[in-house]
Amino acid sequence: MSEFIEGQTFEGIDFKEGELSKGEYENCVFRNCVLSDCNLSELRFSECKFESCDISMSNLANTSLINVLFRNCKMLGLRFDTCSKLLLSFSFENCVLNFSSFYQLKVKKTNFKECKLQEVEFIASDFTGSVFSNCDLMNARFENTILERADFRTAYNFSIDPDLNKITKARFSQSGIAGLLDKYKIEIE
DSSP states (O other), X not given: OOEEEESOEEESOBTTTSOOOSEEEESOEEESOBOTTOXXXXXXXXXXXXXXXXXXXXXXXXXXXXXEXXXXXXXXXXXXXXXXXXXXXXXXXXXXXXXXXXXXXXXXXXXXXXXXXXXXXOTTOBOTTOEEETOBOTTOBOSSOBOTTOXXXXXXXXXXXXXXXXXTTOBOOGGGGGGGSGGGTOOOO
């Protein structure tokens, strides 16, 4: 039987010792918790905040993330592409999301602020209107990705092929233009 938990704060808990109760979490805060390698499948998080948590390598199969904020979290190798697609929405501030996947997700207007997104898979996803503010996108993979009206002005280390992605009205800084021309192997000074 699943529980309904509302407005609670979970602080300093290592959920590897005992699993998070199956159910729905609404307006809850998870602070300094260890959720790495946990089975979070089938759980529902709505209007929740995760602050300074380690969620790396957790199972997100059919997990609902509805308007969830992740701040100062370690989130290595997460498969967001396995989450429930219904009402999926989240934002990230100062998080490490290296080796994670957003494959085929439609998550328009997603905000990434000061995040490490190295080796992240954005293939065949829709990030229309999203903001990548001061984000490190080294070796992130963009292919058949919709990035229309996305903001990359302060992002760095990205390589986005305009022929393989939709970038109409996306915003780039002058120094970031090199990331759009990588495939040509030219030197820009």
